[in-house]
Amino acid sequence: MPELPxxxxxxxxxxxxxxxxxxxxxxxxxxxxxxxxxxxxxTTLLRGQRVTGVDRRGKxxxxxxxxxxxxMVHLGMTGHLLVCDGDAPLPKHTHLRARLDxxxxxxxxxxxxxxxxxxxxxxxxxxxxxxxxxxxxxxxxEFSTREFDRILRGTTRTVKGALLDQTRVAGLGNIYIDEACxxxxxxxxxxxxxxxxxxxxxxxxAIQTVLRSAIVNRGSSIDDYxxxxxxRGSNQERLRVYGRGGxxxxxxxxxxxxxxxAGRTTVYCPRCQR
DNA sequence: CCCCTATCCTGAGGGC
DNA sequence: TGCCCTCAGGATAGGG
Numbered sequence: 503m504p505e506l507p508x509x510x511x512x513x514x515x516x517x518x519x520x521x522x523x524x525x526x527x528x529x530x531x532x533x534x535x536x537x538x539x540x541x542x543x544x545t546t547l548l549r550g551q552r553v554t555g556v557d558r559r560g561k562x563x564x565x566x567x568x569x570x571x572x573x574m575v576h577l578g579m580t581g582h583l584l585v586c587d588g589d590a591p592l593p594k595h596t597h598l599r600a601r602l603d604x605x606x607x608x609x610x611x612x613x614x615x616x617x618x619x620x621x622x623x624x625x626x627x628x629x630x631x632x633x634x635x636x637x638x639x640x641x642x643x644e645f646s647t648r649e650f651d652r653i654l655r656g657t658t659r660t661v662k663g664a665l666l667d668q669t670r671v672a673g674l675g676n677i678y679i680d681e682a683c684x685x686x687x688x689x690x691x692x693x694x695x696x697x698x699x700x701x702x703x704x705x706x707x708a709i710q711t712v713l714r715s716a717i718v719n720r721g722s723s724i725d726d727y728x729x730x731x732x733x734r735g736s737n738q739e740r741l742r743v744y745g746r747g748g749x750x751x752x753x754x755x756x757x758x759x760x761x762x763x764a765g766r767t768t769v770y771c772p773r774c775q776r
Numbered sequence: 777c778c779c780c781t782a783t784c785c786t787g788a789g790g791g792c
Numbered sequence: 793t794g795c796c797c798t799c800a801g802g803a804t805a806g807g808g
Contacts, residue, residue, distance in 0.1 A: 503801060561802080579801055580786080595786090614785040616802060634803085659778065668803085676801070725788085725800085765780065766801075 504577040505561060506640065506673030507716035507737065508727050512583055513558040515730040516565070519585045524552045524603040525567075532597035535610065537632050538620040547621060548573070548600065560636040560672030564624075571623050574633055578616030580726045584609045613726070636672040640709050645671070650706045654694040661697070661705070662690035663764035674709065676766050677722055677744045682708040684743045689775040690768050691761070715740070743769045 504512070528548045533541035548567070555566035563583065565573040575583060588607045598610040598619065610619060620632040627633035637653075638645045653670050654661075664670060665679045674682075683690045686708035688701050697705070721727055721735030724745065728734060742752050747760025751771040759772050 505802095576802085578785095578803085612785095613787075614801090616785070618803095657777085663779075666802090764778095767799095 503579050503675055503677065503724065504581070504721070504727055505675035505678050506558075507678070507713055507719075508721035508735070509558050509561050509563060509577065509673070510717050511721045511729055511735065512577075513556050513563055516563070516583065516585070517556040519730060520553045520565075520602065520608060521555060522552065523606075525549060525600050525608075526603055527601040529599045529601075530597070531599070532615070535597045535612070535615065535617065535619055536621075537618045538622060538627070538630055544619075544621050547571075559633075559639070560668055561675070562633060562636075571621060572627065574618075574620045574622075574627050575610065576618050578612060578614065578618065580614045581610065581612040581617030582726075582728050582732070583730055584611060584728070584732055585730045586732070635669050637668060637670040638672065640671050640673060641713055645706075645710070647703055647706050651699070651702050654697055654702050654705075657694045659694055660690065660763055661688060661692050661694055662766065662768055664694050665709075666764055666766065671709070673713075676768075677724070677741065678709070678712050678716065680744045680769050681712040681741060683770060684775060685712060687775055689770055689772075690763050691770075743771065745769070 525548050528545045530536055530541040530545055536544045551567040551569050553565055554568050557564040561576060563575040585606055585608055588601055588605050593611055595613045596609050596611045600608040602608060620627055638649060657664055661683060662679060665674050686704040688705050716722060716737040719735055719737035720729060722737040723734035724738055743758055746758050747769045749758055751758055751774060754773050756771055756773040758769050760769050
């Protein structure tokens with residue numbers, strides 16, 4: 503499940519791979535993946551444009567084109583943006599192909615089809631809510647301890663619930679929230695407004711640490727995530743709690759507890775995390 | 777305001 | 793071998 507580090511890895515690789523390339527042709531095999539505009543319009547609008555840049559906002563990818571608009575891609579649960587040879591075999595769940603001027607293709611592949619693609623100006627994407635309002639970028643300067651404190655002190659929600667909310671802090675998902683909570687020694691079931699200053703600061707630092715480290719390791723390939731070259735990341739080998747319910751805590755050997763918080767499977771160490 | 781649940785969707789894994 | 797059930801979850805909508 504792609505979260506900030508996985509999307510960041512894709513954005514960085516994509517920047518090197520396709521910036522400067524012209525899109526010569528677009529084929530939409532699954533029209534419902536394209537949310538805006540209608541798939542046949544999307545196809546004609548993209549044709550002939552050059553890619554000028556690649557950005558990430560939360561878990562969203564934005565591919566800038568020389569006409570001034572963006573292609574927005576959200577990978578959902580199992581989406582992949584792949585760059586491959588134009589005549590490479592077509593996997594079963596390829597929903598979109600964009601032929602580039604160097605005989606390669608940019609492809610979108612998504613088994614469960616939770617992902618989505620849209621095209622338009624930033625203003626239109628935001629106005630139409632295909633690109634929803636997003637909170638602080640956790641790896642930017644705007645994610646200060648002060649701002650994070652303000653968010654946490656102002657809500658009665660659980661830590662897990664608050665961090666899943668993309669309108670507060672953008673880009674965190676199930677994996678990295680559990681990892682950050684463990685690193686910070688904070689139980690994800692805790693109410694935000696009850697955290698001490700020390701715990702808030704620890705959580706702030708832990709979020710940045712787990713995200714940065716995951717980016718260095720090119721993301722966590724739990725089952726489905728792949729980079730633009732269809733290669734796995736290695737961060738899954740470093741996860742300390744996610745997916746390890748019932749196993750021993752790597753810090754204190756206590757059996758890790760698995761529960762559901764804010765509707766999501768959540769794993770924590772009952773001893774390390776109070 | 778916040779939580780829970782259902783929805784979308786497919787494949788993996790368990791039980792029989 | 794195969795069938796059925798459950799589970800996984802990002803975002804979103806609707807109910808309590």
